[in-house]
Amino acid sequence: MNRYAAISRPLAAAVRVQGVRAAVATRSAIQIRNYSAEHQEETFEHYTERFIKFFDGVDDVFELQRGLNNAFGYDLVPSPSVIEAALKASRRVNDYATAVRILEGVKAKTNSDSIYKQYLEELAPLKKELGIETKEELGL
Incomplete structure (x- = not known):
């Protein structure tokens, strides 16, 4: 059984996104998290x-x-x-x-x-x- 079978296609596509954006699937919503790839050094x-x-x-x-x-x-x-x-x-x-x-x-x-x-x-x-x-x- 496909692990994405229980969720809709847009949600499954969002879960497969790689790179700076990642989606976390919950029962009722999608939560998009943006991760910063750049970190500045603090003086x-x-x-x-x-x-x-x-x-x-x-x-x-x-x-x-x-x-x-x-x-x-x-x-x-x-x-x-x-x-x-x-x-x-x-x-x-x-x-x-x-x-x-x-x-x-x-x-x-x-x-x-x-x-x-x-x-x-x-x-x-x-x-x-x-x-x-x-x-x-x-x-x-």
């Missing part, structure tokens, strides 16, 4: 701008943590300006623990004590302003 500057803008608009803890997962999920260390925006967002939503975890994430991503210390030096005025301490400063 570090665009990445930085995107996450600064995101963290500036965060208004709850869930969004903050989702953004942090996305920001730290890339194979790079976020710039100090992204970390600064994330720290400000964590204090704005009154989540001190996440602020400390952001600094832990930077330490884990850098894999170098000297680079981590450079981040802490650059973020020192903001840390003091927001009252944020690192895990080591808290004695943990």
Whole structure:
């Protein structure tokens, strides 16, 4: 028995389409999905701008943590300006623990004590302003 026998001819033709378009057959409808064949590389500057803008608009803890997962999920260390925006967002939503975890994430991503210390030096005025301490400063 033909596997397309139960569906109409136009649907069967749509299911056989290859390339950029693919059709998913359901009992009541056809759903066309367009897949992009071209992917543009995102520059570090665009990445930085995107996450600064995101963290500036965060208004709850869930969004903050989702953004942090996305920001730290890339194979790079976020710039100090992204970390600064994330720290400000964590204090704005009154989540001190996440602020400390952001600094832990930077330490884990850098894999170098000297680079981590450079981040802490650059973020020192903001840390003091927001009252944020690192895990080591808290004695943990």
